[in-house]
Amino acid sequence: MMQYTYILINFFTVIICFLASFDRRIQFNKLFLKFFLSSTIVAVPFILWDIWFTTKGVWWFDYRYTLGFKMAGLPLEEWLFFYCIPFACVFTYYCLEKFFTFNRADLFNNLIVFTSVIVLSVVGLLYYDRIYTLLTVIVTVLTLSYLHFIAKKEWIGKASFVYLVLLPGFFAVNGILTGSFIPSPVVNYNPGDFLGVRMGTIPVEDAVYGYSQFLLNIYFFKKITKNEK
Template structure:
């Protein structure tokens, strides 16, 4: 049973959202194609990042909690992570956006981008020798700068609020992956490669990583959904 731990975490993360996707009030199932394109597109660089970090020993996986099928050095569950987790996140954003009008939040876009760029820039400069911290900070900077100044996305603040809500799910899911409630973590991190600041047992870099991934998948989801019309 232990070997199904990671896949069960993913299953229970996505199953309620998947079932709710067919609700007539939401009909998120009509946008499965747009979501799949967006998630796969974003997964390509993130999986490359994952493979590289795993090869360098920045992080590694406890195979006792996986089914044992590896692809390019990553457990199958880790590949599915880049579909299942974004699905729940985008579904949540889509549902909140459908029932709550939060256009007024766009007035905070400049502030969100400014704070993100400043905090991540200072962090990258101070801790350039910690590769997970450095790459995560730079990725977040490039993402918000592109979305705000080039793509002219007016939903960054709205997405940031939704991500804050998503943290209620992020904490138990990533908490289990990083060892909360388990004898040993499913995902282990080299202490020399990140700040060492943890929420429960979750490196704070994971939250920034998740935020960046969420913004990018949402951007492409909106693009593919719009182009379908």
């Protein structure tokens, strides 16, 4: 059973959202192709980042927890991760936006963006020698700056709230991948390449990395479905 660990993580992450997509009140199944296109746009740079970090030894995988199939140095399950996790995230955002209003959340756009950019910039300057920390800071600062100052999106506060809603799932998935509840981690990190601050077994960078990936998935999904404000 050990070799099915990562594939089962992907499966259980996506299965409930996938089945619920066919509900006549939601009909997210009609947007599958558009989701695939938007998530691929985001997945490409993040997969390249993943391949580069794996090659450099910033992180590596314990193949005992995978089916053993590799593509460009990454396990097949890692490729699927960049579609399964965004699917669950985008589906959740889509449903919450469809059935609830979070207009008050958008009042916090400026606070979220300015606070995040300042804090992340300080961390990046202080720990510029930690490649995972630095690149995560750069990508997240650029993402927030583009969405707020250039694209002028009004839903950053709403998306940030949804990301908080998704955090229990994030802790469950990333917790297992980083060694919670199992004998050893599926994904291992070089101590010299990140801050070393962990939430349980999860590097704090993972949460920031996930946030930027989430925002970009929402942005391109909205853009492709023409559901923009």
